[in-house]
Amino acid sequence: MELHVVIEGTRGLADQVYRQLRDAIRAGRLAAGQRLPPSRLLAEQLGVSRKTVAQAYSKLTLDRLIVTQVGAGTFVASRLPQSSRPLAQEDLAGRAVARQWQGVETPLRHPLPDARLRYEFIAGASSRRLFPEEEWRQCALHALRRTSTLRGFYAEPEGLLELRDAVSRHVGFSRGVDCRADDLVITNGAQQALDLIARVLIEPGSIVAMEEPGYPLARMLLEAQRAQVVPVPVDDEGIRVDLIPGGTRLIYTTPTHQFPLGMPMSMARRHALLDRARELGAIVVEDDYDSEFRYTAQAFEPLQTLDRWGLVAYIGTFSKSLSPELRLGYAIAPPALRAALVNAKHLSDWHSTTMLQWTLARFMTQGHLLKHIRRCHDVYGERRECLLARLSGDLSPWLEALPTVAGFHLAVRFRRPIPTTQLCQLARRVEVGLYPLDECYRLPSPNPGLLLGFGAIEAEDINPALDRVRTILEQLDA
Structure with missing residues (x-):
């Protein structure tokens, strides 16, 4: 693959080659450690003399942007000198708009793979093992x-x-x-x-x-x-x-x-x-x-x-x-x-x-979609029943499930005052992902609670996860 260098006219050829290579290195288009073509080969590609390319390479070496290894070739330096400061947001004419977007919250964002917990009750996530x-x-x-x-x-x-x-x-x-x-x-x-x-x-x-x-x-x-x-x-x-x-x-x-x-x-x-x-x-x-x-x-x-x-x-x-x-x-x-x-x-x-x-x-x-939906319906229905049984059982002193007719999440209200943020933080320490209902309100929430998704958690994991939640609720009551 030829190196992208454009030659215009017949004057200042060495300087043209030097500036384009310098800008490509500083912009990252030529990565640290990347090998450059030999001066003879690059000269042939550009239709200039080898001396022109050699002069450009010499200036880049003085700038510590490239290094030559005898018998191996010419490479972009692994450690590049500090370049000029990139434009900061304060320098932008549109800084007010950029700042607004920078401050936008992103509720209900799903965790990245390395941040996912063992037991995830996040809404909107579907079962990976059920995908056809x-x-x-x-x-x-x-x-x-x-x-x-x-x-x-x-x-x-x-x-x-x-x-x-x-x-x-x-x-x-x-x-x-x-x-x-x-x-x-x-x-x-x-x-x-x-x-x-x-x-x-x-x-x-x-x-x-x-x-x-x-x-x-x-x-x-x-x-x-x-x-x-x-x-x-x-x-x-x-x-x-x-x-x-x-x-x-x-x-x-x-x-x-x-x-x-x-x-x-x-x-x-x-x-x-x-x-x-x-x-x-x-x-x-x-x-x-x-x-x-x-x-x-x-x-x-x-x-x-x-x-x-x-x-x-x-x-x-x-x-x-x-x-x-x-x-x-x-x-x-x-x-x-x-x-x-x-x-x-x-x-x-x-x-x-x-x-x-x-x-x-x-x-x-x-017909695969309808078949897949029927299969998922049975699985999600089992998980839903498991959740409802616990919420109407040993978790009922603290939590109340709101009636729902579809989907794979439940809204849960607190029956007594519970510090939502602390509950979610303590749950994360024991590998349980809980998510507050408050994020769905534009005005202050009159009835705090949780949004429990059951699409991503297996049926056999629901009870162990809720056992940990119950332990935390008992500790908060103490």
Whole structure:
């Protein structure tokens, strides 16, 4: 491979070579210890005399940027002299904006592999051992064959037709959603779907109503778009529609499985929400993140299906049903928004990874996804029952599980005052990952508690982990 040096004109050739090599070394494009071409070879590549390159090498040696080892060659120095100070944040014209982003908190972030505890109750993580490796591998090989005939061109921003068709049939069958392939935009997870919707609807100062408590990453994303996010309390039936303020442009809700508390929105409240949205001309974002894993026979029609006016943007993800690392989701856009969302997707990242789209489309059309969901449903159901048994048993003096009908997390309230931060810190010392419910509140939490995810912890590990938690609770009582 030839070294990237560009020669312009015929004057100052040695200085041109010297400056470009110096800048490449200081920028790290030429790494410490990397071997440089012999002066004769580099001179031939550049079409200059060997003396020109030798002069450049000599100046770099004086600057202690390169070293020559007799019989071995010329190398970038292993210890480089201090270069000029990089631009600090205080020197930036946009320092105020950069400082705001630097201060953004990242709640619910999953721990890196080397920081994971033996017993992890983090929400949103799925079971690694349940991932269908062999079926996915076969579908990936099929995707490789399909993409081999299509390379060289970008794909459509809205996503592959084959995947959009598979998703439309899947959500129609498993969730009762009314849509066609043309209504869908494939995104990099539900988070990007929400980001695109916000991009085409939100201006600085726009009022957005959001459930309180609610999904903190959705709230922070909307605030990053400079929306005025108004927390609207929830009760046993869902978001308090009567408290949604006038002038609201967008309403974010999780009606099938309220995050984080777990209850579904009642049918009366669903109709009231749609009526209020119609009155305001507001778009309702229905985030249906994990309703495949439902543990009761009761099921309500999605807002998207009940919608008669084209007000609901329905978003979903495959991060919960398959793996958080599979960054594929979708938005089912109302007619008034679809063209805008496609354009926003195009400008954002052109399209989601084609290879993954082909793989997932094949995985779904072969029936593997429904089979995988049925298998996971049984496993998660067993873990859920184990957790509920302990919470209604020996842990009941301290903890109360809130009713939940779907998903793989539980919200737990404290029955008595418990120092949440201290509890979580003590649990980490005994290899148990506990996470406070407080992070899901925009306002001070009136009822502290925990968010217990049971996707990543095996059933046989739940009781040993909760034994350790009980010991800590007893110590805090002493």
